[in-house]
Amino acid sequence: MRIAPTHPHVVIVGAGFGGLATARALRHVDVSVTLVDRNNYHLFQPLLYQVASGLLDPSAIASPVRTIMRRARNVDVIRAELMSVDLEHRHVDTSAVGLDYDYLVLASGSVTDYFGNANARQWSTGLKHLGDALTLRSRLLGCFETASLTVDAVTRRRLLTFAVVGGGPTGVEYSGAVAELIRHVLPKDYRRIDFAEVSVVLVEAGDRVLASFAPRLGRLAARSLERKGVRIILGQSVREVDEHGLVLQNGERVETNTVVWTAGVHAAVPLDLGDDATARGGRVKVTSQLHLPGHPEVFVIGDAAAITQDGAVLPMVAPVAIQGGKYVAREIAARINGAEVAAFRYHDKGTMATVGRGAAVAEIGPLRINGLIGWFIWVFIHLLYLVGFRSRLLALWSWAWNYFFWDRPVRLIVTADGDADPQETRGDGAG
C-alpha cells in the first residue's frame, strides 16, 4: 500500500517528544501529516525508571498516540517501523507501508549504546523502552525471590547485588529509586533476607555523577545516594560483563546477576550519510534551520540531531526535542506560505533530576535548587509535561502514595506471554 495525499505531505518518524510536538503544531497548517512509530503509544521516558522500580504502572507514562492525536484531523497515525529513506525520490519504506513525502521529519530518537561491547549488550539491560522497565522490575524482584531460598552465600550476594552503569540522570535516578525500594519496602516482604547483603553499585567513567549539572548539585546527588547505601565508583569504565558480573577498567570484579546499562545512547537514524554528516553518538549534523545540508525538505530533531549552538552540541533532553518540533512545524508552515523563519534557537529552561522520595536537584537559570523544594518543582514540571489528564492524576496519586506510605505498589513479576517462569532467575545455588 502506498499513501500519497494531495496536500503537502509531512511524514514524521517517531512519536516521542519531538515528533508529537511537530504533529501537534501542524494541526492547523494546511498539510497532511503521517506520524509513524513502532509503538502505539507515546512514552514519557524521563519517568521510565519509576516503572522499572515498581512505583508507576505503565499506563501512567504511556498514552496511545492515536488518542493524543484525536483532535488533529489532518494527522494519520501508523504503527510501523521505519526501514529505509530514499532521499532522492522523497520516499520512506516502513514495515507496513511505503510513504512519499514532501517534508520528512526524523524524530527517531536514540537507542542504548553499548560502545561495541557485545557482552555488555548480551548481559545487561538498557532503560530506554517500556519493555526494558518491565523486564528490570521482574528481574529485580525475581532476584529477591530466588535469594530468599538460596543457601550458598556467594550466589546469594550475587543475586542481591544490583549494578548500574552510567552516572547520568537515568543512572542516578534509577539507582536512587532502587536503593529506596530496598531500604523501605522490600525488608517488610523478605524477612528471610539479611539486608546487609544487599547492595547497589553505581559505576561512572567520569570523575563525578550528573556531569551535565553544576558540580555542587552533582556532589549533593552523590551524597544523597551514598546516604541511601549506594556505592558510587567514579573514574572507572566497564571492561566486561558476563552472566555473573562485571569487570572494571582497574580489574576489580563486581559479582552480580543484574547490570543496568545507562552509560550511553546513540542516535537511531536509518540513514547512511557517511561519517562527515554525523557527530558524536551518530547524531545527524543539521543546519541552523534543522534540516539536512542540501535537503531542505528533510528535518532531523531531538536525540537524532546534532544541533550546534554557541559552539556546543545541544544535549539529548526532552525540551530540545519539543522546541525543535515546534520550530520545524513553523518552518514548514512558513515555506508553504512563502515566508521565512529565523534560525532555530534553543532556550534552556533548566534541568533537573530526582534523587529519591522527596529530594531533587534542579538548575533553573542561575538558580541551584535541591532537597524538598527541588522535589516539589520536579513534581510540578513533570505533571505539566505528562501527556493527558488521566496520566497526570495517576502519577500524582502514585507519588503521594509513595510519599506518605513509603510503598511501591506495582511489584509484579509478569510477562505478556504467560505467567512468570519461576526458573528464570534461579541462581545456581538455589534448590
Next chain:
Amino acid sequence: MRIAPTHPHVVIVGAGFGGLATARALRHVDVSVTLVDRNNYHLFQPLLYQVASGLLDPSAIASPVRTIMRRARNVDVIRAELMSVDLEHRHVDTSAVGLDYDYLVLASGSVTDYFGNANARQWSTGLKHLGDALTLRSRLLGCFETASLTVDAVTRRRLLTFAVVGGGPTGVEYSGAVAELIRHVLPKDYRRIDFAEVSVVLVEAGDRVLASFAPRLGRLAARSLERKGVRIILGQSVREVDEHGLVLQNGERVETNTVVWTAGVHAAVPLDLGDDATARGGRVKVTSQLHLPGHPEVFVIGDAAAITQDGAVLPMVAPVAIQGGKYVAREIAARINGAEVAAFRYHDKGTMATVGRGAAVAEIGPLRINGLIGWFIWVFIHLLYLVGFRSRLLALWSWAWNYFFWDRPVRLIVTADGDADPQETRGDGAG
C-alpha cells in the same frame, strides 16, 4: 534445600482465593505456614477481562502475595511451581525447594480446558492468567492497527472479527467489554476503519448464555450483548480452530485472527489419583471435611476440589474457594486442639456478571436484579473483595472514568521482552 519447621507445618499450594483465605485464617493458629505460588502476586481473576479490554492496569487486580501476608508472621511465601506430591512421605517437591508437611492444602485452581483440541490450544488464547489478558489486549489493538492499513477486504474483515468461545460469565463479560470498546472508544482512534466491518461473535455450545443463572437473567444478558452488536451463536460447539478462523459443529466457518477460549476449565492438580478419585473437569473428590479420602491431612479446596452438596457439585467460583479455605483453617486448628468441626457447608450468597458499562445481572437469594442497580451492587461487591485499599481505589477510579468518559485508558501494545513488534499481527494482505 529442605524446609522443616518445628511447629505443625501447613503447606498451601496456590495463592488464589482459596489459598489466601486459608493462610489468613491460620494467622493466629500455632502452626508454621508455607504458601507456594508460581507467581509473586494474587490475581483477582473475576476482573481479568477488564485488563484484557484495556480498562484496568494489571496492578489494580494483582497484589504481591508477600505484601498481603506481611502481618501474618507465621506465613512464609515461596514463589515456585509445584512439581509433585508424595502422599506417603508427606512431602511436596517444588521447582525451588522440597517441603515436608503435616497438613497440605491444595488450592491450585484450574487451567483453560481445550477438551483435547490441539489446534484450539495452538490458535486461541485463554483468559485465566495476567499474561493472557495482556496478550489479548495487544492482539486486539494490533488487529486494528493492521486492519487500518489493509486493502484486501477479506483479510481486513478477518482482522476485525473477534470470536469468543464459551457463554459463561467470562465469555459474556469479555465479549460485552470488547463490544463497548469497539462501539464507544476505538472509532475515535481509527478513522480509516469502517466499523460496519467489525464484529464480535460469541459461540456457546449450550442453548443459552449464563447457564448457571436464572433463565430470565441469561436472556437479559443476551439481549444486552446483542444490542451492543455481539452476534450470539447458540447450540454450536467449536470443531476446529486454525490460523485464520474457526469451524462450528454445523460446518459454518468464522474467519478471524482472534479466538478467545473461555469454553471450559479443568482442575490443576499435580496428583495422579486415578479416574475414580476425580469428578468432571479433573476436580478431586473430597470428603465432607474437604480432605482426600484416606488422607485426613491433605485438603483440596476451590476449583481443584469437587465438593458435593445436596446432590450437586459446587461451582468453580471465588466464594466456594474462600469459604473452603476458612473451613480448612478452622479444621486444622480444631485438630491441633483435639476438637471436632462439623462438615463443610457452602452458603451461596449469590452470583453476578457485568454485561457492560452500567449494567449487570445478579442473583442474590430469591432476588433477580439487573440493569444499573445490578451494576452498582456488582461494583460494591467487587470493591469489597478486591485485595488492598490501593487496588480498590484504582479500580473504582477506572470504573468511574469509564462510566463518565466512555474511555478505556490502558490501550497499550507492549511486551516485557522489548517493545511491540509491528510485524506480529500483520495480516497477509497488509503492505
